[in-house]
Amino acid sequence: MNLTSYRRMQLYGGLLLLPAAVLLTTFAYLPTITTVINSLFLPGFRGAPAEFVGLENYQVLFDDPTFWKVARNNLIYAVGTIPTSIALALGMALFVNGKLPGRGFVRMAYFTPTILPMIAAANIWMFFYAPQIGLFNKLLGALGFSGVNWLGDPSMALGSVIVMSVWKEAGFFMIFYLAALQGIAPELKEASDLEGTSRWSFFWRVTFPLLMPTTLFVLINALINAVRVVDHLFILTKGGPNNATNLLLYYVYENAFSFFDRTTAATITVVILLVLAVVATLKFTILDRRTHYQ
Amino acid sequence: MRLRTPFAMTALAAGLLSAAQVNADSIDLTMYYPVSVGGALTDVIDNLVAEFESEHPEINVEAIYAGNYDDTRVRAMSAIEAGDAPQLSVLFSIDLYELIEQNAIVAFDDLIETDEEREWLDSFYPGLMENGQLDGKTYGIPFQRSTIVLFWNKDAFEAAGLDPDMPPENWEEMADMAATVREASGGDQWGVMVPSTGYPYWMFQAFAFQNGHRLMSEDGTEVYFDDPAAIEALEYWVSLTTEHNAMPDGTIEWGTLRQNFLEESTAMMWHTTGNLTAVRSEANFDFGVAMLPMNTQRGSPTGGGNFYIFEDATEEEQRAAMTFIRWMTDPERAAAWSIETGYMGVSSAAYETDALQSYVEEFSPAAVARDQLEHGTAELSTYQGGRVRRALDNAVQAALTGQMSPEEALSQAQQEADGVLRRYAR
Numbered sequence: 001m002n003l004t005s006y007r008r009m010q011l012y013g014g015l016l017l018l019p020a021a022v023l024l025t026t027f028a029y030l031p032t033i034t035t036v037i038n039s040l041f042l043p044g045f046r047g048a049p050a051e052f053v054g055l056e057n058y059q060v061l062f063d064d065p066t067f068w069k070v071a072r073n074n075l076i077y078a079v080g081t082i083p084t085s086i087a088l089a090l091g092m093a094l095f096v097n098g099k100l101p102g103r104g105f106v107r108m109a110y111f112t113p114t115i116l117p118m119i120a121a122a123n124i125w126m127f128f129y130a131p132q133i134g135l136f137n138k139l140l141g142a143l144g145f146s147g148v149n150w151l152g153d154p155s156m157a158l159g160s161v162i163v164m165s166v167w168k169e170a171g172f173f174m175i176f177y178l179a180a181l182q183g184i185a186p187e188l189k190e191a192s193d194l195e196g197t198s199r200w201s202f203f204w205r206v207t208f209p210l211l212m213p214t215t216l217f218v219l220i221n222a223l224i225n226a227v228r229v230v231d232h233l234f235i236l237t238k239g240g241p242n243n244a245t246n247l248l249l250y251y252v253y254e255n256a257f258s259f260f261d262r263t264t265a266a267t268i269t270v271v272i273l274l275v276l277a278v279v280a281t282l283k284f285t286i287l288d289r290r291t292h293y294q
Numbered sequence: 295m296r297l298r299t300p301f302a303m304t305a306l307a308a309g310l311l312s313a314a315q316v317n318a319d320s321i322d323l324t325m326y327y328p329v330s331v332g333g334a335l336t337d338v339i340d341n342l343v344a345e346f347e348s349e350h351p352e353i354n355v356e357a358i359y360a361g362n363y364d365d366t367r368v369r370a371m372s373a374i375e376a377g378d379a380p381q382l383s384v385l386f387s388i389d390l391y392e393l394i395e396q397n398a399i400v401a402f403d404d405l406i407e408t409d410e411e412r413e414w415l416d417s418f419y420p421g422l423m424e425n426g427q428l429d430g431k432t433y434g435i436p437f438q439r440s441t442i443v444l445f446w447n448k449d450a451f452e453a454a455g456l457d458p459d460m461p462p463e464n465w466e467e468m469a470d471m472a473a474t475v476r477e478a479s480g481g482d483q484w485g486v487m488v489p490s491t492g493y494p495y496w497m498f499q500a501f502a503f504q505n506g507h508r509l510m511s512e513d514g515t516e517v518y519f520d521d522p523a524a525i526e527a528l529e530y531w532v533s534l535t536t537e538h539n540a541m542p543d544g545t546i547e548w549g550t551l552r553q554n555f556l557e558e559s560t561a562m563m564w565h566t567t568g569n570l571t572a573v574r575s576e577a578n579f580d581f582g583v584a585m586l587p588m589n590t591q592r593g594s595p596t597g598g599g600n601f602y603i604f605e606d607a608t609e610e611e612q613r614a615a616m617t618f619i620r621w622m623t624d625p626e627r628a629a630a631w632s633i634e635t636g637y638m639g640v641s642s643a644a645y646e647t648d649a650l651q652s653y654v655e656e657f658s659p660a661a662v663a664r665d666q667l668e669h670g671t672a673e674l675s676t677y678q679g680g681r682v683r684r685a686l687d688n689a690v691q692a693a694l695t696g697q698m699s700p701e702e703a704l705s706q707a708q709q710e711a712d713g714v715l716r717r718y719a720r
Binding site for chain 1: 364367368371372392395396484490491492542543544545546547549550553554557559560678680681684687688689691692694695697
């Protein structure tokens with residue numbers, strides 16, 4: 001390869017990367033940098049210039065009990081939604097992958113929650129959860145139980161939000177599992193049938209390991225979704241009662257737009273980014289090595 | 295025919311010319327507005343805007359529905375930051391301090407030019423102007439304004455052996471009547487519901503004011519949440535559940551409460567008068583509307599949205615925006631708006647129009663919010679309002695859900711608010 005054609009290749013490659021680079025710079029890198037900068041300054045009061053305060057904003061944030069409550073809520077939310085929705089998605093995918101009557105209809109029914117806009121879904125669920133007139137308490141009432149104030153009781157509210165999220169996410173993840181299941185060669189099943197392998201060990205020894213790349217993909221998605229919850233809270237609880245359902249991104253939103261406190265919002269955002277960076281590192285170093293791609 | 299054709303041609307040409315003229319000089323206005331109650335209010339607004347445009351062909355108004363009050367403020371403020379500011383908007387009346395702090399709005403006093411306009415500015419109910427004024431200047435013009443009223447189900451009262459035409463006059467009566475309904479229904483129906491999501495501070499303010507207490511200073515730099523009168527007010531609210539077994543446990547959802555009332559799962563509700571027309575058209579039972587009950591005095595905070603004009607607009611646009619606002623708040627329009635929604639007519643002149651007079655005659659609940667204005671107080675509005683309201687919201691919810699005693703909750707909110715307001719109180 002001579003020099004000019006090498007240069008030309010480089011230029012070609014660079015041009016191919018350009019659109020992505022421009023988009024990422026505009027919508028990811030620059031906002032990240034400005035956010036980090038904002039988190040190091042205290043805005044001026046009544047026209048005074050902003051003042052550099054170093055890490056003071058972080059100190060203030062870590063002293064804020066609401067922040068810790070919100071962070072803990074978000075952890076509970078992640079632990080509550082991620083494994084459940086993945087397990088449920090896998091179960092549903094296995095179910096609709098088999099031979100059953102009306103398979104297309106069942107698949108569609110499972111997928112429906114995904115198509116609904118979040119705001120619309122949350123509005124529906126608000127009426128499901130309504131204490132006196134809601135669906136759940138009507139059902140409980142019919143069974144002779146007294147109802148629960150799902151969203152109004154601090155000990156129930158976060159759980160109620162989690163249930164709705166699982167409902168919304170499981171159908172979406174099911175589609176990925178279904179696609180992966182259909183990509184598994186039928187010979188494997190035939191071979192193991194000849195060997196007399198039980199269905200259980202076939203699932204754990206063959207199907208599940210082959211689904212690992214999908215599981216990893218779904219896991220990352222579920223994790224992202226657990227951090228970016230804003231819309232349901234908007235409709236369902238507004239983070240209440242008494243911050244019982246307030247999650248990190250909603251807290252960022254509140255600080256930025258309800259309290260006009262851009263500094264705090266930027267500081268929390270940087271903390272979230274750092275945590276996500278740690279998680280991403282773990283993913284690349286540990287999980288990727290244990291995953292077999294076909 | 296021969297004679298007519300040139301005439302038609304001339305008319306057509308003139309028409310085209312004037313249309314071109316209008317296009318060249320027309321002013322485009324963008325307005326965001328919120329809807330915080332049920333019902334098809336967006337249609338009502340769209341119709342009003344269309345009517346305005348046909349009367350003022352030189353002004354185009356693009357009215358954009360932007361969610362509830364908070365969402366609308368966010369939309370408007372983000373648009374300003376993005377350099378695409380609206381010229382006017384309907385925003386929360388209590389957004390005043392924040393809007394001023396962000397240098398976002400202009401005072402109407404600086405825009406008006408004639409005596410007639412001054413008269414217009416003075417024509418609104420003073421009670422509704424309180425939240426829109428600062429340092430003697432008017433920044434917000436009342437539009438979709440409300441007070442909290444008591445809706446009660448007359449059928450349920452009758453079934454419980456109460457006089458269906460006698461709503462509770464005071465706290466004690468409300469608790470008793472609510473408990474009576476609850477008992478008589480064998481636990482199927484609650485006595486009273488006061489919403490505690492959405493705008494808990496607003497409802498709490500009503501309780502506190504009925505107990506003779508105002509929660510904030512006039513200049514918005516101090517709050518008085520932990521006063522004994524305020525604590526007593528919150529204790530009463532909590533006692534409706536704990537002592538009288540008349541209100542359900544936990545928080546009560548703002549958004550579904552009207553449906554609760556319509557499905558008769560509660561005999562009384564406190565809600566904004568903005569729901570009145572929707573309740574009227576959907577209720578399958580006889581209902582009444584009353585002023586809120588009193589303790590040491592009657593009272594309800596005012597609420598709702600005001601018109602604001604933004605700083606970033608050109609002078610011409612600001613004048614056009616004012617023309618539009620004047621048109622929208624004209625007594626006839628204010629009357630029609632009140633009839634279609636239940637929100638208050640914003641001036642006494644609105645209640646003197648034939649339309650509203652005959653409506654009130656036929657449907658007396660329509661006048662309750664206005665009559666209650668006499669006992670009104672400004673809605674909780676301070677510097678750093680979002681954070682201060684949120685502190686109070688949390689306190690109210692903590693007390694209602696039994697996480698803290700009213701006293702603990704309110705003193706914590708006081709502490710939080712004091713911290714936030716420290717720099718303004720100097």
